[in-house]
Amino acid sequence: MxxxxxxxxxxxxxxxxxxxxxxxxxxxxxxxxxxxxxxxxxxxxxxxMGLLDGESTPYLRLRYLAYWGWLAREIVKANIAVLRIVLAPVIEIKPVVTRTPVTLTDDVARATLANSYTLTPGTVTMEIEEGGFILHGLDESFCGQEGFRTFERKVKAATGERGA
Amino acid sequence: MTFTAIIDFTVGLMLVGAMLLMLVRLFIGPTLYDRVLAVNAFGAKIVLFLAVFALAVGRADSLDIALLYALINFVATIAILKFFSYRSLEVALDDMKPARPRDDAGEGV
Amino acid sequence: MDWMSVLQFAVHLVSAALMLTGAGIVLAGAVGVIRLPDFYTRMHAAGMTDTLGAELIILGLILQAGFTLVSVKLALLGLIIFLTSPTATHAVANAAYRSGLKPLLRRWRSDENREDAA
Structure with missing residues (x-):
């Protein structure tokens, strides 16, 4: 209370x-x-509306700032890759739909992770399930599983993963 | 014309070009979702254009309009999608809960 | 020409570079929306290259406006775009996926026959 x-x-x-x-x-x-x-x-x-809880109160955790800095670099890198594909005289792509396992349980951490995947061009989160996300990739080269693991590790470090 | 005015004008013109391409996609887009996407992206460019316009002509008022447009653009996208997914805007949050689509809902569009 | 005006000019130069890059990215994303084959691939070009372009343009405008109320409003605008844009893209993608729209999943070249690109 x-x-x-x-x-x-x-x-x-x-x-x-x-x-x-x-x-x-x-x-x-x-x-x-x-x-x-x-x-x-x-x-x-x-x-x-029953929306008053930790999620609806706008506050900024300082640890997020470091994460945002890292995310910005990733976004720029992925953007250059996508622009290179789009502006090439002949577009050659192989779109993929892939599933990546996610072990995070905290709602805020999961939302941050899904939004980070979406924010980097080349991958968009299509569906959120209990144990993983379904992603759509513009090209095979954006969908390496080790890249997804790096994201998850960074989010885990940023939110502290306080559990559900 | 000063240096910044020329830059603002150029950027505004490029944004208008991008907006026209979005309108093309809006009219030829084969599926509903292409059109929703085009409307959303068009709104994002309008917001940017308003921000550039505010500084180009020195009227800070249109920044407030840009802020409102950014928020309403988001709400409009969600509302359109909700309407076409459920054929109604009066679905309560609890009824939308099941994270997996029902098997019988797979058809359509 | 004293030092202040030189500094002012440098700031304007950086802001011009940022804004032109951002507008170029936005324009390239729009070209991608026209050229790519199906909805799911267009989504990448429309939603996300826009976000970087928008942030660059807003950063340039902040530099141009200097330290005023206008800059604060621009920063707020940038934050709103940064937070809502991926959510909107995810919402569109999720709605399309749940309605059963099939993504294109084979290798695709833009100079081959085009009629299958829905």
């Missing part, structure tokens, strides 16, 4: 900061009542 209160307070603070930033007025008088109204309605609706 206390955790729920903590999430609610965090959400309210973040929304207030966002509103102050985007309105351009800061927290000064004009339209302030409208801002308060919209924040209260948003928090109330979040509680009513």
């Amino acid at each position: 206390t955790r729920k209160w903590l999430y609610g307070v965090t959400l309210t603070l973040v929304l207030t900061a966002l509103w102050a930033l985007l309105s351009g007025y800061g927290l000064k008088q004009p339209l302030l009542s409208l801002g308060v109204f919209s924040i209260v309605v948003t928090v109330w609706m979040t509680i009513r």
Whole structure:
């Protein structure tokens, strides 16, 4: 119950900061009542829909930043490979559908992993199952299993894998 | 014209070219999903164009529009897909739970 | 010409390079959407090359705008695109996969007969 209160307070603070930033007025008088109204309605609706938990509270874990840096390099590398295929005078590809086993159990970690696979061009997560993901690869060369293992290891290190 | 204005103009023109290609895919796309994909990518380019436009003409207002467009573009894609998957927008989250498709749902499209 | 204006010009040069690269990537992704054979392969070109192109363009715009409220809004825009774009692509791919759309799974060359490319 206390955790729920903590999430609610965090959400309210973040929304207030966002509103102050985007309105351009800061927290000064004009339209302030409208801002308060919209924040209260948003928090109330979040509680009513039962979405208020650790996933819905926007916060950034610092360990993620290192992971994002590594991910950015991977994205650039894969992008160059895809652009080379697309801009070649004759496109020659062999698309594959493959299944990769995933041992992560934490929801946030699994979502991060699936989104990372999707973000690197050349592989897109098509279906999420209990013990693995089904991926579509633009070409065979994007679908080496050891590449997938590296991703999983990095995500495991970034999220700390607190278990379900 | 200053240096940055020329760059903004060039980038805007390239984005418009990409948008036209997306419209071609939208009209000839053989399956529904090609069209959804084209609409989504078109929206992403509109957002970028609005951002470039905001700085090119010095009106920061259109950045707010770009932010809204980015969010609505996402929601619209999900809503279209949900409608064509279930023929209704009133499916509760719990009913969508089974992660594997039923065997009888394999046909269609 | 003093040092400040030289620095300013350098920043503008870097921003121009970033923006032109980003726009080039977006344009190449659009060409890929036209050229590739079936839905699942087009998805790679449409969804993901766009994301890198978009982030590069937004980075260039941030450099161009300097340290203002505009930059903060641009950074927020970049974050939103970074988070929603892979989710939208996954949603489209998942819907197509569940509806039973068959992917093309054999080796394909763009100069062979084209009628089987759905």
